[in-house]
Amino acid sequence: MMENIIQDVESNVSWLSQFGSVPSGGITRLLYSKEWFDAQQALKQKFEDMGLETSFDEVGNLSGKLIGSQHKDQVIMSGSHIDSVVNGGNLDGHFGIIAAYLAVQYLKQQYGTPLRTIEVISLAEEEGSRFPYVFWGSKNLLGLAKKEEVLNIKDAAGTPFVDAMRGLGFDFKQDDSAARKDIKAFVELHIEQGSVLETEGNTIGVVTSIVGQRRYNITLKGEANHAGTTPMSYRKDAVYGFSRICTESIAKANAAGDPLVLTFGKVIPKPNTVNVVPGEVMFTMDCRHTDQAYLKSFTEEIEKDMQAIAHEMGMEIVIDRWMDEAPVPMDTDLVNTLKDICEKEQLNYRLMHSGAGHDSQIFAPRIPTAMLFIPSIKGISHNPAEKTKTEDLVEGVKALTQALYQLAYQN
Amino acid sequence: MMENIIQDVESNVSWLSQFGSVPSGGITRLLYSKEWFDAQQALKQKFEDMGLETSFDEVGNLSGKLIGSQHKDQVIMSGSHIDSVVNGGNLDGHFGIIAAYLAVQYLKQQYGTPLRTIEVISLAEEEGSRFPYVFWGSKNLLGLAKKEEVLNIKDAAGTPFVDAMRGLGFDFKQDDSAARKDIKAFVELHIEQGSVLETEGNTIGVVTSIVGQRRYNITLKGEANHAGTTPMSYRKDAVYGFSRICTESIAKANAAGDPLVLTFGKVIPKPNTVNVVPGEVMFTMDCRHTDQAYLKSFTEEIEKDMQAIAHEMGMEIVIDRWMDEAPVPMDTDLVNTLKDICEKEQLNYRLMHSGAGHDSQIFAPRIPTAMLFIPSIKGISHNPAEKTKTEDLVEGVKALTQALYQLAYQN
Numbered sequence: 041m042m043e044n045i046i047q048d049v050e051s052n053v054s055w056l057s058q059f060g061s062v063p064s065g066g067i068t069r070l071l072y073s074k075e076w077f078d079a080q081q082a083l084k085q086k087f088e089d090m091g092l093e094t095s096f097d098e099v100g101n102l103s104g105k106l107i108g109s110q111h112k113d114q115v116i117m118s119g120s121h122i123d124s125v126v127n128g129g130n131l132d133g134h135f136g137i138i139a140a141y142l143a144v145q146y147l148k149q150q151y152g153t154p155l156r157t158i159e160v161i162s163l164a165e166e167e168g169s170r171f172p173y174v175f176w177g178s179k180n181l182l183g184l185a186k187k188e189e190v191l192n193i194k195d196a197a198g199t200p201f202v203d204a205m206r207g208l209g210f211d212f213k214q215d216d217s218a219a220r221k222d223i224k225a226f227v228e229l230h231i232e233q234g235s236v237l238e239t240e241g242n243t244i245g246v247v248t249s250i251v252g253q254r255r256y257n258i259t260l261k262g263e264a265n266h267a268g269t270t271p272m273s274y275r276k277d278a279v280y281g282f283s284r285i286c287t288e289s290i291a292k293a294n295a296a297g298d299p300l301v302l303t304f305g306k307v308i309p310k311p312n313t314v315n316v317v318p319g320e321v322m323f324t325m326d327c328r329h330t331d332q333a334y335l336k337s338f339t340e341e342i343e344k345d346m347q348a349i350a351h352e353m354g355m356e357i358v359i360d361r362w363m364d365e366a367p368v369p370m371d372t373d374l375v376n377t378l379k380d381i382c383e384k385e386q387l388n389y390r391l392m393h394s395g396a397g398h399d400s401q402i403f404a405p406r407i408p409t410a411m412l413f414i415p416s417i418k419g420i421s422h423n424p425a426e427k428t429k430t431e432d433l434v435e436g437v438k439a440l441t442q443a444l445y446q447l448a449y450q451n
Numbered sequence: 452m453m454e455n456i457i458q459d460v461e462s463n464v465s466w467l468s469q470f471g472s473v474p475s476g477g478i479t480r481l482l483y484s485k486e487w488f489d490a491q492q493a494l495k496q497k498f499e500d501m502g503l504e505t506s507f508d509e510v511g512n513l514s515g516k517l518i519g520s521q522h523k524d525q526v527i528m529s530g531s532h533i534d535s536v537v538n539g540g541n542l543d544g545h546f547g548i549i550a551a552y553l554a555v556q557y558l559k560q561q562y563g564t565p566l567r568t569i570e571v572i573s574l575a576e577e578e579g580s581r582f583p584y585v586f587w588g589s590k591n592l593l594g595l596a597k598k599e600e601v602l603n604i605k606d607a608a609g610t611p612f613v614d615a616m617r618g619l620g621f622d623f624k625q626d627d628s629a630a631r632k633d634i635k636a637f638v639e640l641h642i643e644q645g646s647v648l649e650t651e652g653n654t655i656g657v658v659t660s661i662v663g664q665r666r667y668n669i670t671l672k673g674e675a676n677h678a679g680t681t682p683m684s685y686r687k688d689a690v691y692g693f694s695r696i697c698t699e700s701i702a703k704a705n706a707a708g709d710p711l712v713l714t715f716g717k718v719i720p721k722p723n724t725v726n727v728v729p730g731e732v733m734f735t736m737d738c739r740h741t742d743q744a745y746l747k748s749f750t751e752e753i754e755k756d757m758q759a760i761a762h763e764m765g766m767e768i769v770i771d772r773w774m775d776e777a778p779v780p781m782d783t784d785l786v787n788t789l790k791d792i793c794e795k796e797q798l799n800y801r802l803m804h805s806g807a808g809h810d811s812q813i814f815a816p817r818i819p820t821a822m823l824f825i826p827s828i829k830g831i832s833h834n835p836a837e838k839t840k841t842e843d844l845v846e847g848v849k850a851l852t853q854a855l856y857q858l859a860y861q862n
Contacts, residue, residue: 234680251679255725265830267714267737268662268806269645272705279715280701286694294683303678304690305725307718314666314716314735324725326678395679419676 045142049433052138056083057130066424069124070170070195072100072204079122083137083162090145092160099180100210102162106144108448110155114224116448118143118440119161121177121399125169129426131231131416135433137162139229143441147449154448156224166399170195170204178402183219187212219406225374225447226403229412229440231428233396235419243435244389245413246378250401251299251328251393252335252367258346260285261356264311264319279309279318281353288349289325289342299330299393300338330367330393368401374410381442387435412439456553460844463549467494468541477835480535481581481606483511483615490533494548494573501556503571510591511621513573517555519859521566525635527859529554529851530572532588532810536580540837542642542827546844548573550640554852558860565859567635577810581606581615589813594630598623630817636785636858637814640823640851642839644807646830654846655800656824657789661812662710662739662804663746663778669757671696672767675722675730690720690729692764699760700736700753710741710804711749741778741804779812785821792853798846823850 059079060069069075080102087094087104094104102122108114120136140160147154163177171193179185190201205211237245262276286304293302303326309318325342329335343359350357375391382389394400394411403409414436417427470493471478471486480486491513498505498515505515513533519525531547551571558565574588582604590596601612616622648656673687697715704713714737720729738753740746754770761768786802793800805811805822814820825847828838 232680233677235676235685236680236682239685253679265646266644266807266832267716268664268712268739268808269643269647270712270806270830271647271709272701272712273708274646274650277701277714279718280697283694283697283701283715286691287698290683290688290691290694297684298682301679301681301683303688303726303728304694305678305720305727305729306723307690307720307729308723309716309718312717312719314737315714316716317714318716318718326725328679395681396677397679419681421677 045146045434045437046430048142049138049437050430052142053130053135056134056138060124062127062424064127064424066127066129066426067124068126068128069122070126071123071165071176072208072210073170076123077208080162083122087141087160090141091148092144096210097180098211098213099176099205100164100208101177101181104141104160106148106154106158108155108157109153112157113222114156115159115222116156116444117159117161117223117226118228118444119163120228120230121163121166123165123167123169125167125422127424128422129424131426131428132233132421133166135231136229139437139440142437143444146441147445151445151449155451156448158444158448163399171201173201175399175402178399180213181220182402182406183217184402185216187216223407226400226407226409227374227412227440227443227447228398228400228409229414229436230398231416231421231426232413233416233419233421235416236392237390237413237415238417238419240390242388242390243415243432244382244387244439245392246375246382246389247370247394247400247411247413248375248391249330249367249369249393250398250404251330251395252332253326253328253363253365254335254339254361255363256325257360257362258323258325259358260321260323260350262319262353263317265317267315267317270317275317276353276355277317278321278355281349281355282307282321282323284349285346288345292342296338300328300334301395302327328395332366335367368404370400370404370410371408374408377446378410378412378439378443381439381446385438385442387439412436412443456557456845456848457841459553460549460848461841463553464541464546467545467549471535473538473835475538475835477538477540477837478535479537479539480533481537482534482576482587483619483621484581487534488619491573494533497552498571501552502559503555507621508591509622509624510587510616511575511619512588512592515552515571517559517565517569519566519568520564523568524633525567526570526633527567527855528570528572528634528637529639529855530574531639531641532574532577534576534578534580536578536833538835539833540835542837542839543644543832544577546642547640550848550851553848554855557852558856562856562860566862567859569855569859574810582612584612586810586813589810591624592631593813593817594628595813596627598627634818637811637818637820638785638823638851638854638858639809639811639820640825640847641809642827642832642837643824644827644830644832646827647803648801648824648826649828649830651801653799653801654826654843655793655798655850656803657786657793657800658781658805658822658824659786659802660741660778660780660804661809661815662741662806663743664737664739664774664776665746665750665772666774667736668771668773669734669736670769671732671734671761673730673764674728676728678726678728681728686728687764687766688728689732689766692760692766693718693732693734695760696757699756703753707749711739711745712806713738739806743777746778779815781811781815781821782819785819788857789821789823789850789854792850792857796849796853798850823847
């Protein structure tokens with residue numbers, strides 16, 4: 041099996057990466073763009089060549105089914121999203137489709153028709169990179185995408201979402217709350233987009249949960265003053281206020297340890313010039329954890345700390361929590377299945393959480409779902425330099441193949 | 452005297468503020484602009500109407516002299532700069548010219564011809580707001596402006612400095628190192644541009660020295676990473692590094708107290724986005740003190756602290772000190788003269804340093820120099836809202852008048 045897969049993995053990654061390839065070496069493949077359409081059409085042909093039964097749903101999710109002999113209406117689904125970020129890498133999303141395709145190809149050759157139907161899914165959209173909407177593909181599959189949410193959104197060039205969709209022959213579902221009822225399990229293989237596997241020396245991550253996230257915009261208002269003529273004791277220096285908040289909060293996050301992460305990613309002082317005491321700072325906070333109660337209590341403590349620091353310094357603070365997403369645990373049985381496979385196949389795996397969002401978080405609350413991670417070199421992603429060693433890609437395909445075998449071929 | 456001065460102060464401020472007035476209520480009067488030229492020409496006429504002997508030097512500094520009867524070559528000079536920042540206020544710079552003019556007007560009426568020559572000076576430029584060059588006026592007067600320093604500089608519209616100057620009939624001095632030798636004293640009245648006088652309840656500040664300044668551009672290089680997939684222990688978060696540096700340094704500056712001031716005015720993280728651990732931060736540091744040795748030792752300690760924090764966090768730091776200006780003490784005898792006048796006139800004064808730069812710092816190392824400050828409401832300056840109470844403007848003119856009387860009329 042091994043030699044063939046190495047070749048297949050490499051040739052399929054470069055084949056699919058031609059759709060939307062950019063000079064820097066990565067890809068830009070935005071929802072309902074020509075590159076996106078070409079990629080879906082080419083995949084459809086590829087699926088048919090292998091003998092899968094293909095179909096697009098209304099919005100453009102592509103399916104390739106190997107119909108089961110005994111339980112054709114019990115679908116074991118695997119795949120990921122076909123869209124990319126602007127100037128993204130050659131693995132994020134679409135390698136999960138390639139991996140599912142290669143797994144099914146091997147299983148069909150080796151074992152013929154499965155008991156249950158295996159469906160390779162190429163989801164229309166996950167990144168939210170063209171329009172301000174994420175998970176359009178998986179949300180449509182599960183009846184969660186509402187027509188009115190996208191009715192008035194446009195891309196950066198001013199093209200309405202609806203025009204882009206209809207221009208390629210796709211459209212809204214008749215009933216946007218209709219959900220697929222036939223999916224018995226969803227297994228998504230994805231690159232880690234972090235460096236835990238690489239750092240810890242593992243080749244496979246079995247994901248136990250996807251973190252919850254809280255994101256904030258915070259504005260701290262002090263007083264802008266002349267940097268020379270204003271004595272220290274007169275000042276309400278907003279950058280100093282921010283620095284105290286950041287220093288204390290990150291120290292608390294460091295003390296809390298995994299799986300908590302806390303990031304002050306954006307900092308915009310006003311007026312942002314060398315010789316003026318900053319009168320205002322707008323900054324963001326992003327906090328993630330796998331346990332919802334912990335995430336809530338930790339961020340509430342930080343919010344209180346910030347307010348206390350602002351109060352002590354005589355400054356105003358406005359804390360706007362604009363994202364509050366709950367953690368999503370993966371299906372325990374399915375996680376155990378993947379873990380058992382890794383052990384049986386002697387794969388160098390670890391159990392881990394996902395710090396990033398994935399289509400699986402849309403599936404998991406509704407359908408038994410699990411994820412397999414493969415390492416990202418240096419953790420780099422959303423970048424043309426995104427890379428995974430070929431042998432790690434192969435290990436991922438092997439683990440996924442075994443999982444689909446167990447779920448679709450065994451009683 | 453009082454009633455006349457109130458009227459004169461108010462009418463002269465509004466008269467001179469018409470040259471370069473902007474809709475927001477302030478002025479924009481950049482070096483060698485039409486507004487600048489009109490203001491200088493109008494002042495020249497005003498000086499002549501009062502019986503002063505006027506002249507422009509080569510570069511456009513305007514003088515109005517009341518010639519002394521006994522020591523005509525011993526010049527007591529007073530004035531300030533005629534240029535403004537973009538969208539500046541109605542006092543910064545030019546009120547020092549108005550004050551000197553009003554003082555001479557009063558002295559001439561009251562006492563006739565002085566023993567020594569009094570020269571009202573309207574300096575061509577101080578702010579550096581049109582071209583990247585400051586103190587063009589005072590530096591030319593003292594033979595410190597070098598031709599080659601401005602030969603290739605341009606304004607934002609691409610106009611060469613030289614073209615702007617020559618377009619109005621001005622030019623370089625034949626010998627750019629030639630300095631005025633006849634100035635025996637320079638007294639500059641200026642708004643404080645800070646809120647010390649207002650806060651402490653004084654109407655006059657007698658300036659003892661102008662602070663030295665050290666300014667830095669600092670780049671702290673960590674590692675940009677995904678805010679979700681990168682555990683805290685893996686991170687090299689440059690914003691956290693900056694925050695630690697800022698927090699510790701400002702705490703030290705607060706402990707050091709007056710006259711030390713320390714400002715981190717500009718902070719630019721990369722990539723500056725909510726869900727990426729910042730990989731780099733460029734920030735500025737501005738430190739000022741009246742004592743050169745203290746300024747040096749304090750900033751060197753902060754530099755070491757920064758390096759230690761960067762080292763501890765595994766980050767690179769590049770510290771670029773691009774400005775290192777020594778403090779400039781005012782002339783002790785002249786400071787005492789001003790102090791004695793304030794006491795004799797029962798003016799509500801205080802001795803203080805200047806945290807901002809002024810033309811006086813160019814004069815002081817070469818010529819006995821002193822400054823008088825008057826309060827700025829809320830410390831606001833470089834802004835159309837720049838304001839001083841009329842009674843404070845008048846107190847300033849009174850103090851300056853007494854000083855010029857003592858220096859020019861007494862033996």
